Amino acid sequence: MDKKARVGIFGATGAVGKEIIKVLFDRNFPIKELRLFASEKSVGKKVETPVGKISLENANTADYSKLDVAFFAIGGGWPKENAPRATKAGCVVIDNSSTFRYDKDVPLVVPQINANSIGKSKLIANPNCTTAIAALPLFEIYKKYGLKKVIISTYQATSGAGSEGMDELLSQTKNYLAGKKVENNVFAYPIPFNLIPQIDVFLENSYTKEEMKVVWETRKIFGNEKLSVSCTSVRIPTLRVHSESITVETEKKVKAADVKKLLSNTKGIILRDEIIIGNDKNNKDNPKKSIYPMPLTATGKYDIEVGRIRQNLIFGEYGIDFFVAGDQLLRGAALNAVEIAEFVVKERFK
Amino acid sequence: MDKKARVGIFGATGAVGKEIIKVLFDRNFPIKELRLFASEKSVGKKVETPVGKISLENANTADYSKLDVAFFAIGGGWPKENAPRATKAGCVVIDNSSTFRYDKDVPLVVPQINANSIGKSKLIANPNCTTAIAALPLFEIYKKYGLKKVIISTYQATSGAGSEGMDELLSQTKNYLAGKKVENNVFAYPIPFNLIPQIDVFLENSYTKEEMKVVWETRKIFGNEKLSVSCTSVRIPTLRVHSESITVETEKKVKAADVKKLLSNTKGIILRDEIIIGNDKNNKDNPKKSIYPMPLTATGKYDIEVGRIRQNLIFGEYGIDFFVAGDQLLRGAALNAVEIAEFVVKERFK
Numbered sequence: 001m002d003k004k005a006r007v008g009i010f011g012a013t014g015a016v017g018k019e020i021i022k023v024l025f026d027r028n029f030p031i032k033e034l035r036l037f038a039s040e041k042s043v044g045k046k047v048e049t050p051v052g053k054i055s056l057e058n059a060n061t062a063d064y065s066k067l068d069v070a071f072f073a074i075g076g077g078w079p080k081e082n083a084p085r086a087t088k089a090g091c092v093v094i095d096n097s098s099t100f101r102y103d104k105d106v107p108l109v110v111p112q113i114n115a116n117s118i119g120k121s122k123l124i125a126n127p128n129c130t131t132a133i134a135a136l137p138l139f140e141i142y143k144k145y146g147l148k149k150v151i152i153s154t155y156q157a158t159s160g161a162g163s164e165g166m167d168e169l170l171s172q173t174k175n176y177l178a179g180k181k182v183e184n185n186v187f188a189y190p191i192p193f194n195l196i197p198q199i200d201v202f203l204e205n206s207y208t209k210e211e212m213k214v215v216w217e218t219r220k221i222f223g224n225e226k227l228s229v230s231c232t233s234v235r236i237p238t239l240r241v242h243s244e245s246i247t248v249e250t251e252k253k254v255k256a257a258d259v260k261k262l263l264s265n266t267k268g269i270i271l272r273d274e275i276i277i278g279n280d281k282n283n284k285d286n287p288k289k290s291i292y293p294m295p296l297t298a299t300g301k302y303d304i305e306v307g308r309i310r311q312n313l314i315f316g317e318y319g320i321d322f323f324v325a326g327d328q329l330l331r332g333a334a335l336n337a338v339e340i341a342e343f344v345v346k347e348r349f350k
Numbered sequence: 351m352d353k354k355a356r357v358g359i360f361g362a363t364g365a366v367g368k369e370i371i372k373v374l375f376d377r378n379f380p381i382k383e384l385r386l387f388a389s390e391k392s393v394g395k396k397v398e399t400p401v402g403k404i405s406l407e408n409a410n411t412a413d414y415s416k417l418d419v420a421f422f423a424i425g426g427g428w429p430k431e432n433a434p435r436a437t438k439a440g441c442v443v444i445d446n447s448s449t450f451r452y453d454k455d456v457p458l459v460v461p462q463i464n465a466n467s468i469g470k471s472k473l474i475a476n477p478n479c480t481t482a483i484a485a486l487p488l489f490e491i492y493k494k495y496g497l498k499k500v501i502i503s504t505y506q507a508t509s510g511a512g513s514e515g516m517d518e519l520l521s522q523t524k525n526y527l528a529g530k531k532v533e534n535n536v537f538a539y540p541i542p543f544n545l546i547p548q549i550d551v552f553l554e555n556s557y558t559k560e561e562m563k564v565v566w567e568t569r570k571i572f573g574n575e576k577l578s579v580s581c582t583s584v585r586i587p588t589l590r591v592h593s594e595s596i597t598v599e600t601e602k603k604v605k606a607a608d609v610k611k612l613l614s615n616t617k618g619i620i621l622r623d624e625i626i627i628g629n630d631k632n633n634k635d636n637p638k639k640s641i642y643p644m645p646l647t648a649t650g651k652y653d654i655e656v657g658r659i660r661q662n663l664i665f666g667e668y669g670i671d672f673f674v675a676g677d678q679l680l681r682g683a684a685l686n687a688v689e690i691a692e693f694v695v696k697e698r699f700k
Contacts, residue, residue: 149664151597153582153595169543170527173527177520177524177527188639193589194588194645195644195645197593197595197657197658198640201628202627202628202640205661206625206658206659207660230597230662232595232658234505236505236545236586236587237586238543238544238545238586243545243547245503245547245595247501275548276552277551289538290538292548294545294546295545296544307547308582309556310555312580313579313580314501321580
C-alpha cells in the first residue's frame with residue numbers, strides 16, 4: 001500500500017458528508033481515489049468536488065475491497081450492518097454515528113487526546129459533537145489540574161440534526177416573520193425564536209441520550225471511567241456551532257490566568273478571551289470590544305473558541321468557569337474524522 | 351386613605367412599563383387614578399388602556415404628592431434622582447432598576463418569598479429578571495433541603511434589553527434572511543442565529559454584572575449572605591422568556607420525585623415535566639410528546655415553567671438538575687412589581 005488512500009464517503013450528501021469532502025481537500029489528504037456513496041435514490045447524481053464532478057454510488061452495495069478508508073456519515077441501523085462488511089474487506093472505517101462508540105473493542109478518538117488508542121483497529125468511532133468540542137479544553141485542564149467535577153450546559157445548533165435541521169430553522173423563521181403558520185418536522189416543537197431542552201431520546205435516568213453521550217464518551221476518551229460529568233443539552237435557534245457553558249472543580253489549585261495561558265498554547269483551540277471591565281457594551285466610542293466565543297465567529301473554523309475563563313465563585317481556587325464554541329460539523333464531526341484518517345494513513349500506509 | 355390607589359407608571363412606553371399597565375388591569379389592581387409618565391419627547395402622546403386613552407406626562411416633573419404608588423421602569427441615573435423626591439412626598443416607589451437593590455435599607459422583594467421584608471419602607475426594589483425567575487423553585491428547595499451550591503447557565507431573551515432588543519432581533523433576522531447586511535446597535539454583536547455570552551458590563555472578577563446580580567440578589571432575597579451561587583449569562587436569539595439550566599447540591603438528601611411534587615404545589619410555578627422515555631421525538635405515531643419548559647409555552651404567562659427535574663449525576667442523592675423558563679417581562683418584572691404593590695396596598699391602605 002502506498003501513502004495515498006482510496007477513500008469512500010458514505011452519506012456524501014448529508015451535512016457531515018459534505019464537510020468531510022471539503023476538509024479532505026482543504027487539508028491535502030493523500031487521496032488516490034475518491035468515491036462518494038449515498039442512498040439508492042441519489043445514485044447517479046453528480047457532486048461537485050475540487051477534483052471534478054463525482055457520481056454518487058449506492059451505499060448499500062459498495063465493494064469495500066476497493067477502498068482503504070471509509071468515512072461513515074449515515075445513521076440508524078446502517079453502520080451496524082455495513083461496518084463488519086467493510087472491515088472484513090480490509091477497509092478502515094471511521095464511523096460518525098453512536099453505534100460503536102461504547103463498544104469496548106472500538107477506539108473512540110479525539111486525535112489530540114487519545115490517538116494512541118487507535119492501535120491496529122480497523123473500526124474507529126468519531127465522538128459525539130458536543131463531547132468532542134468540550135474535550136479539548138477539558139483534557140488540558142484534566143492533565144494539569146485533575147478534574148473532580150464537570151458541569152455542562154449546552155447551546156446546540158440546528159445543524160446538529162443534519163442539514164434538515166438548519167433548513168427547518170431558516171424556512172420556519174421566514175414563515176414566522178411573514179405571519180404564516182410555523183411548522184416542525186425535524187424538531188419536536190417549533191424552533192424559531194424558541195429553545196428545546198431535549199436532544200435525542202430520554203433515558204431511564206431522565207437525562208437525554210445526548211446528555212449521557214457527553215458523560216460516557218468523555219470518560220472513554222480520557223480513559224477514566226470514574227470522571228464526574230453531568231450535562232444539560234439544549235437546542236437553540238442557531239445554524240452552526242455548538243456552545244457550552246462549563247464549570248469545573250479541579251483536584252489541584254488552579255488560576256484562571258494560568259488556564260488562559262495553557263489553552264492559548266493548545267493546538268485546536270483559539271483563545272477568545274479579552275474582556276473590557278466596566279465598559280459599556282454599547283459604547284461606540286471604545287473601539288475595542290470584549291471578545292468571547294460565539295457562533296458568529298466560530299462558524300466554519302477548525303479551532304474551537306474558548307473564553308469567559310474565570311475563577312468559579314463556588315469552588316474558588318479549585319474551580320474554573322469557561323465558555324466554548326465550536327463548529328460541530330468540523331471539530332465535532334468532519335475535521336475530527338479526517339484527523340483520525342490522517343493518523344491511520346501516516347501510521348499504516350507506509 | 352381608602353383602599354384604592356393613585357398609581358403612576360414611569361417609563362410607560364417601554365417593554366416593562368407596557369406590561370405593568372396590562373398586569374394592573376388583568377389582576378384588578380385597586381386603581382383610583384392611573385397616570386402615565388415618559389420622557390419629555392413623548393409628552394402629550396396618548397396610550398390606549400382598558401380605561402381609555404391616557405396622555406403621557408413628563409416623568410421629570412411629576413408631582414409625587416398626587417400619587418400613592420409609583421412604578422419606576424426607567425434606567426440609568428433617573429431612579430437615583432427621582433426616588434427620594436417621590437418617597438419624601440409620601441409616594442411608595444417600586445423600582446425596577448438595579449439602583450437600590452443592594453442598599454441595606456431597601457427591601458428587595460419576590461413577594462412569595464420575602465414580602466415580610468417590605469415593612470414600612472416607601473422604596474422597594476424589584477429584582478433582576480433572571481434572579482426572580484430562578485428564585486421561586488430555588489427557594490422551595492432551599493427551605494426543604496437546604497442549598498450548598500447553585501450553578502446556573504442562562505438562555506436570555508432579547509427583550510431583556512427592552513423592546514429595542516426584540517426589534518433588533520426581528521429586523522436583523524429579516525435582513526439576514528434577505529441576504530442584506532446584519533447590523534447591531536442594541537447588542538454588542540449581531541444577534542440573529544448567534545448567541546452572546548455577555549449581558550451587562552464586565553466586573554473585576556471577570557463575571558458580568560448580570561451574573562453577579564443573580565448571586566447578590568438571590569442571597570439578599572433568601573436572607574442568606576453565604577449562599578453559594580454562580581452564574582453564566584448568555585443572550586440567545588429569542589424574543590421573550592429567560593430560560594435557565596440549574597444544578598443544585600442540597601444539604602439534605604433529596605429525591606427528584608419529591609421535588610416534582612413540591613414544585614407542583616408551589617404558587618407561581620407550573621410543572622412542565624412529562625418525559626417519554628425512549629420515545630423518538632420525531633415519532634408522529636405517538637400522540638403524547640415529552641413536556642418541558644420552553645419560551646414557546648412560557649411567553650405571556652404569569653407562572654414560571656419548571657421541568658427536566660432529575661437526580662444530578664455528580665451530587666447523586668444530594669443533587670438536582672432542573673430547567674426553568676419564565677416570562678421575564680412578567681415574573682421577572684411587571685408581575686413581580688404589581689404583586690409588591692398589591693401587598694403594600696393591602697397592608698397599608700386601610
